[in-house]
Amino acid sequence: DGARILIKGGTVVNAHRAEEADVYIEDGVVVAVRPNIPVGDDNVRVIDATGKYVMPGGIDPHTHLAMEFMGTVTIDDFFSGHVAALAGGTTMHIDFVIPVNGNLTAGLESYKQKAANAAMDYGFHMAITKWNDEVAREMEVMVKEHGINSFKFFMAYKGSLMVTDDLLLQGLQKCKSLGALAMVHAENGDAVAEGQQQMIDLGITGPEGHALSRPPILEGEATARAIRLAKFINTPLYVVHVMSVDAMEEIAKAKREGQRVIGEPVVSGLVLDDSWLWNPDFTIASKYVMSPPIREAGHSKALQAALSSGILQLVGTDHCTFNSTQKAFGSDDFRKIPNGVNGLEERMHIIWDSMVETGKISVTDYVRVTSTECAKIFNIYPRKGAILEGSDADIIILNPERSFVMGAHTHHSRSNTNVYEGRKGKGMVEVTISRGRMVWEDGVLNIAPGSGRYVRMPPFGYIFDGIEKSDAAYRASLRAPVQRGKAAA
């Protein structure tokens, strides 16, 4: 902080407009955005951005850093994850706090400790895995005192994280009263358990069994169910990691009918297909095991089109990394392969290359789906997600002419594998500025553990606007009840 930076000659892109302008930063905040800002004095660091795009740093709505999961712990913690993110042009993420034995306060305490070495700004969602009066009370405390405005319900992972419809309904109701956004991992967990047993009974124990045991229909079913339950309660719903046409079409239908539903595709679902899971080399195939599974070719194309048209609104990663030793826990049974893939470092580059470079979305839509929409949904816009006077100086400079090659030998994640190994493309983030600090410049990192800040997210974001009116309309649409047992007037 304290540093003064002037970015000159670039194209400044916000979700609402791209313009030729300079950006002046002081004390971690954007002070001015306009053409021809004079340099002032010698202590101002001047960066030439001619021919480059100056954009809000990425915000990843979906990560799992230092998460205890499937008998192990994800290998990227809040430091290595942040190093990877910053090197890839992401300056903020929202991670999922997992309660400790169903206790939200204990979960938050544990995640605060995990995040003590944070190197960039972060926020928290919180998972709800049990239901009782205490959980309902704690949800209120999380919203009112701890800056959490979203709660996630896992409809999969039977026997550990999975919620019943009853819990989901109670949770949706509580979310609504608090102005918090309900999020769902939508797969039918009972059917997944059945599908897994079927594969094992058939002797299919390898990674392909993962895809075969939990087909798109189970994602479509749970997505439809969650959407209908959210409609019944009349509260907004956010569907995380939309991986299939089946789920996407349920979201499209609900939106068409006016329902407040948000769909989040993740990078792996947008650009990979499940042929990897049939690779005879277990070390390769197991890298691609995540849930819901990466689907057959065709789904990714449809998800890209849905992102272009606005049916899906913002891109996450579900960054949840394990090294090959951890993945090998499941070498004799796909059910034991820790679920998760990387993406925190790759997201900004892959979306640029596969969507902007190919003409599928504009540069302004790129900023919207990688940053602004997330800031708006989680109610931290325009402090985050924009380059406007007063915004936090979380900024990237992307050179559209430079190309990249991805892989485990050059990435910053602690994992020894990368699902994008060897992937090439165009568009390189040359500079990352995190709250006014130059943290990534031409391949050199300058990062301080502990410098990241917790970003509190207030409830009642834009998606709740006018919801009382829609409640009233819903009640008015109910037919009048019969008054039985009373004398007619």
Ligand code: DUC
């Ligand atoms: N899916 C994954 O692949 N990893 C983390 C949790 C999840 O739902």
Ligand code: ZN
């Ligand atoms: Zn999930």
Ligand code: ZN
């Ligand atoms: Zn996840």
Ligand code: ZN
């Ligand atoms: Zn190698």
